[in-house]
Amino acid sequence: MFKLYNTLTGNIEDFQPLNPNEVRIYVCGPTVYDFAHIGNFRTFLFADLLRRYIKYKGYKIHHVMNITDVDDKIILRAVEQKKTLREYTDQFTQFFFEDFDALGAERPEEVLRATDHIPEMVDLIKRLESNGHTYQSEGSTYYRIGSFGRYGQLSKMNFEGNVAGGSDRVDADEYDKENVRDFVLWKAAKEGEPFWDTDLGAGRPGWHIECSAMSMKALGETFDIHAGGVDLIFPHHENEIAQSEGATGKPFVRYWVHAEFLMVEGEKMSKSKGNFYTFRDLVSKGHNPRAIRYLLLSAPHHKQLNFTLEGLRGAESTVERLNDFKRRLSELKSEPGSTVEIAGIIERARTHFGEALDDDLNTAEALAAIHDFARETNTAMAGGIIKSDDRKSLLELVDSFDSVFNVFGEVKQALLDSEVQALIDERQDARKAKNFARSDEIRNQLTEMGIILEDTKDGLRWRRK
Numbered sequence: 001m002f003k004l005y006n007t008l009t010g011n012i013e014d015f016q017p018l019n020p021n022e023v024r025i026y027v028c029g030p031t032v033y034d035f036a037h038i039g040n041f042r043t044f045l046f047a048d049l050l051r052r053y054i055k056y057k058g059y060k061i062h063h064v065m066n067i068t069d070v071d072d073k074i075i076l077r078a079v080e081q082k083k084t085l086r087e088y089t090d091q092f093t094q095f096f097f098e099d100f101d102a103l104g105a106e107r108p109e110e111v112l113r114a115t116d117h118i119p120e121m122v123d124l125i126k127r128l129e130s131n132g133h134t135y136q137s138e139g140s141t142y143y144r145i146g147s148f149g150r151y152g153q154l155s156k157m158n159f160e161g162n163v164a165g166g167s168d169r170v171d172a173d174e175y176d177k178e179n180v181r182d183f184v185l186w187k188a189a190k191e192g193e194p195f196w197d198t199d200l201g202a203g204r205p206g207w208h209i210e211c212s213a214m215s216m217k218a219l220g221e222t223f224d225i226h227a228g229g230v231d232l233i234f235p236h237h238e239n240e241i242a243q244s245e246g247a248t249g250k251p252f253v254r255y256w257v258h259a260e261f262l263m264v265e266g267e268k269m270s271k272s273k274g275n276f277y278t279f280r281d282l283v284s285k286g287h288n289p290r291a292i293r294y295l296l297l298s299a300p301h302h303k304q305l306n307f308t309l310e311g312l313r314g315a316e317s318t319v320e321r322l323n324d325f326k327r328r329l330s331e332l333k334s335e336p337g338s339t340v341e342i343a344g345i346i347e348r349a350r351t352h353f354g355e356a357l358d359d360d361l362n363t364a365e366a367l368a369a370i371h372d373f374a375r376e377t378n379t380a381m382a383g384g385i386i387k388s389d390d391r392k393s394l395l396e397l398v399d400s401f402d403s404v405f406n407v408f409g410e411v412k413q414a415l416l417d418s419e420v421q422a423l424i425d426e427r428q429d430a431r432k433a434k435n436f437a438r439s440d441e442i443r444n445q446l447t448e449m450g451i452i453l454e455d456t457k458d459g460l461r462w463r464r465k
């Protein structure tokens, strides 16, 4: 039985979807104002593993992720760069998915942009209004948390004392609110900022309402799993429950699952400490995306993960070893037939793997199952006992494990835009230094990767073939 720790109840529970054939899951997506960092990707890869394991268990899946494409930081930067909200967020959405794909994550069935769902958000706020959960102040609409008796049930926080929140998502105009924990649903338009003209007045949605509106639109008023990082439990997910259940009167989500923090070299990741990495920083230093994936999945999601460069080098040799193992197995010459010992190896590995992931997605144990399996199979290869049917079954098992982890196989490294640019810059420098051998070498490398260079009147441009 597949068991998951549910933040809402504080228990490890048997997982059973509402509809026995299809699991409906919502994952809070990125706020597209900058490149995503590896802490963000720990959560997205955890969600990817969860998604893949649900499919491994034989369910169909409907997985929805949002793109937050309107918020204070986005507006600030778009204005700075003289871009429309769409222009600014389109580029970072594209960068996000380049990274997402390079990390071997499967795209969700639906990716929904917040600014495409303003009418749904307005409707939801109006339902909350008619249920008595809101009030207006200075043109903004707020959620009165005192009107929702179960507020605090997810985060297990006590709201007796009105302690001001430490979250930067709390609306800055706190003097407008009756209670410091009340949160904004609809923000009145401010001078120079984008806004939508709606029944609620001119303004824009708060962050929390977007997830309630889009998840329920795509998945129904009650669905199976809602996932995200632990940093979202409060206030974001707590507020989502208040909004959704305050409007519908029905349970919103059945299983809340959260991925723990990522530490880097034993410390909280921060730009000031110099231990802050985007995925692209690591790739540009020559690290293998598949190894980054391996490392980010190597600790179970309910434990903090300490990401170190030494650990990443270790993951690189592990991933190489696994690929090498698969290649040797594929190329193995074998006699017809099958062997009972190999059936035993397969059975043990499959059971070990499934028991580990059934246990609240214990990825460390599931990877141990894969390594034990590879070791036993290596011994069998060395002993020459593998027959052709065995080889086929062994390879099928590798593929079935890999449908969950996606760390085997040749690494087809999708080249990121930033890397292409770095190579082009290096080539320009080489030409200036009259190092034509290096310049040609880079040109050939780019050609091989399907990158075409063009001299235009605006200078050197590149495109993909």
Ligand SMILES: [Zn+2]
Pocket (backbone or CB within 6 Å): 027, 028, 029, 211, 236
């Ligand atoms: Zn969300």
